[in-house]
Amino acid sequence: MNRNFKRNMVVATVLLFVCAAVYLNWKYAGNVADPGEAVETKTLGESTLVSKTETDGEPTDEAAVYGEGSDYFATARLTRQQARDNALNLLKEASEEENADQETLNAASEGIQALASYTLQEAQIENLVTAKGYTDCVAFMGADSLSVVVAPPDAGELTAQDVAKITDIAMTETGYKADQIKILPAN
Structure with missing residues (x-):
């Protein structure tokens, strides 16, 4: 009987915590609206740009000003970060392996440091x-190697002067030579 009582108490406690979590999520998520107030629903993975700019005296979304090109940059950063996260997880797993030899541990550590360095230099x-x-x-x-995709100013083309400026920045930050750096215009 004592064993069933403990099990029932654990189940009741977990149920209480789940109910409290649901209530707090409901309360703080802002899904409760006053009568007559419109409720804005949120969908995971969707976002709205809230900063505004003015063109011809009328506020417009910044996304409309910059066009579809800005979506490329957000997607590219997200894809790059996801790939880095996957590689980092693999390296961490290798470094935490119980039967790993010292050479594997050193290689994993160097890989983690390289990814961190790349991330900082890219930013x-x-x-x-x-x-x-x-x-x-x-x-x-x-x-x-380093590739830099750039949205030219004023939706124009990248000039030789633009490429030289960007190459200079990249060489200064990475120590790479000019032939290791590719500057590409965003289409």
Whole structure:
């Protein structure tokens, strides 16, 4: 009887916590609206750009100003991050393997450090390029090469001067030579 009582108490406690979690989620998610107030539903994976800009005196969504090209950059960053996360998880699993030899542990550690370095350098390059007046950019760094996709200012074409500026930034941040760096315009 004592065993059944403990089991029932554990089940009741877990049920109580689940109910409390559901209530708190319902309360703080903002799904409760006052009568007459419109309720905005949220869907996982969808987002709305809330910053506004003005063109001709009328506020418009920033996405409309920058066009579909900005979707490419967001998607590219997300894909790059997902690939990095997967690689990082594999390296962590290898480094946590009980039967792994020292060489495997060292290689996993070096791989983790390289991915962290790539991430920091890519972010720095992207920030510096956009600071130079380019609409957006995304950098993809590898062991011995770097590709930078850039949205030209004013929806024009990248000039030789633009490529030189971006190449200079990339060379300064990575130490790569100019022949290891590719600058591509976003279409």
